[in-house]
């Protein structure tokens with residue numbers, strides 16, 4: 001307790017390395033997720049940021065089954081099937097806001113509340129599963145369109161295609177961004193699914209060690225897993241508590257903390273025999289292997305200072321945020337104040353100009369904040385941004401280089417190494433949006 | 448209610464430039480009050496002069512920067528005023544000028560004539576700060592610039608030996624600081640040292656400028672700044688530490704020559720005399736004129752310490768803090784050059800730091816022992 005308040009004090013002092021972000025997580029983290037929210041309509045995205053083109057296999061008025069393949073997204077080097085997430089009737093296309101902040105076409109399906117499953121969904125017996133090789137699993141998750149559910153939306157099957165020997169699998173349950181508690185709830189509520197998923201991954205990579213990384217302040221998760229892991233003898237899975245820093249969920253920081261290995265900038269973890277997944281991806285893997293089922297439900301957090309009742313949910317992919325807000329969250333706290341809608345965490349998430357947001361597979365949270373106008377002061381070169389940057393850049397120097405449009409200087413300062421954690425703007429004593437300058441520097445550096 | 452789009456990150460830390468400046472003001476307050484008690488009239492006059500000049504300069508500067516471009520239409524004075532000042536002149540402009548004024552007041556000797564104070568204040572704020580672009584853009588410490596300008600131009604007209612009730616050690620020296628010595632030799636320095644009373648030095652009962660002599664209040668301010676972290680300890684502590692080390696080496700040199708000087712006591716004497724504490728706590732740590740990353744800040748502090756000691760021991764100037772701050776400010780610009788500036792500690796930087804300590808220490812010892820500058 002004393003330690004915490006000291007830490008907090010330290011972070012708010014002037015010339016200091018920022019490692020913590022004030023949040024309200026404790027409030028929502030202990031709320032059980034609201035389930036069985038069955039909306040009237042569900043919306044499935046056509047294209048997304050990684051797959052710019054998509055084609056549709058169904059016509060208006062067609063009946064679809066839950067988990068049925070209703071279309072295909074095309075990207076430069078892979079295709080991704082689109083699955084229906086409930087059973088019902090295809091009504092047509094509608095434009096809504098996608099996670100990436102753009103207006104996108106969504107497939108609108110009227111829910112018939114029967115949840116008839118597609119015939120492709122079938123339960124595999126333990127023997128069948130034990131016989132699966134990595135290539136079989138790669139094929140299964142490719143057909144189930146499993147992607148990194150922590151927000152990266154990187155296709156998981158590509159990670160499975162590596163030929164490098166894997167010694168250890170790290171499961172990222174850190175959720176280092178403030179406010180988000182979706183993974184926290186998932187880990188508490190479905191520990192066996194998480195562990196089964198990890199076991200399948202270990203089977204695929206023929207590795208016998210896995211670590212579930214969580215923040216050391218989450219004693220509740222630790223207790224649950226220590227108990228549940230007793231049921232799995234000699235599983236090789238352990239729980240690993242990492243420090244409560246931001247950005248501890250960044251893979252380089254997590255790997256350093258869990259294994260002691262320091263990756264070089266740009267190096268893939270698999271080069272060092274490490275494979276890392278998000279916890280929710282593991283549950284997706286469990287569903288795909290065990291039931292041959294795509295991700296049709298996920299945990300999300302709707303929270304922020306702007307709404308009355310912050311909540312955790314387990315909803316069908318395709319639910320509209322507007323419905324959830326009005327039905328469960330009790331509306332806004334100060335309805336006349338301007339709001340910001342953030343998809344993802346408040347440090348790295350995108351903001352969207354409307355509340356008309358659809359929950360896709362990779363949305364972890366919706367954060368609604370009262371808009372605050374920060375007045376930028378001149379930079380006093382305090383150095384907090386330099387101290388805080390986890391990749392040891394000098395944000396203020398990059399900012400000055402961008403202001404003077406000096407391309408050579410920008411390149412020398414390596415802005416491409418920036419992970420856009422947002423700490424430089426967060427910690428700036430002058431309230432300058434330093435991260436924005438870094439983004440511009442990246443554009444320059446790529447020229 | 449409207450929903451806005453903005454770029455991540457969406458949160459900001461609870462810290463501001465204003466708070467940093469208020470912290471510095473609070474840290475300066477004890478020294479200012481002490482100085483006011485000892486020298487009520489001088490402190491008040493000097494402070495009023497410099498604060499009026501500096502606030503006015505800052506105000507006019509913001510106005511000049513915001514002159515409306517000629518768009519062929521007539522604008523009322525109010526419109527022009529709003530154009531120049533709205534959103535551009537705020538509490539920070541007032542605070543920064545006030546801090547500069549306080550520091551400037553406290554480093555002026557009580558014997559300085561009024562016109563020297565006025566000219567120094569003007570030069571300090573205009574040439575030391577505003578020509579570079581105001582808050583955040585200056586490379587030199589404006590207070591040091593003003594003080595040194597006044598001293599170099601009008602130093603010979605400074606009154607010596609300004610009397611107050613506080614002084615009882617009147618026979619130490621006839622010059623403004625405990626460091627000055629009639630002949631400008633190290634023998635004079637050691638003579639001062641032998642006559643010094645440490646308790647008196649600690650509470651400021653000695654000759655010096657208006658504020659820099661009150662070590663006790665400066666220490667209070669330093670502790671406050673370090674707790675609030677409004678000054679970087681990476682500047683303050685290496686500076687004072689390296690300075691103490693060099694003084695110790697010098698003391699050892701004196702001991703090697705005469706066999707009586709106590710090196711430890713000499714170190715304490717050096718720390719307590721002159722503007723080392725004040726400069727190291729309030730002036731060198733100004734983030735605007737420090738380098739941006741931590742290793743560079745340590746190197747910067749070491750450079751300042753080396754130059755302070757060298758100016759003190761081996762030049763005709765008895766006191767080197769002002770000059771060494773300006774020298775370090777120049778080095779800061781070099782340290783921040785993009786080709787080598789990086790927040791990582793590398794062996795090259797450690798080597799630089801090591802050399803910055805070892806070479807000057809060796810020079811100091813050897814020159815004092817064998818250089819014939821000090822005679823037993």
Ligand code: SF4
Pocket residue numbers: 385388389390391392393395417418419420421422423424425435438
């Ligand atoms: S956003 Fe980039 S530059 Fe800023 S602190 Fe994070 S990694 Fe460093």
Ligand code: SF4
Pocket residue numbers: 378379380381382383384385386395396424427428429430431432434
């Ligand atoms: S950009 Fe902000 S945090 Fe960085 S040195 Fe300047 S004032 Fe400090």
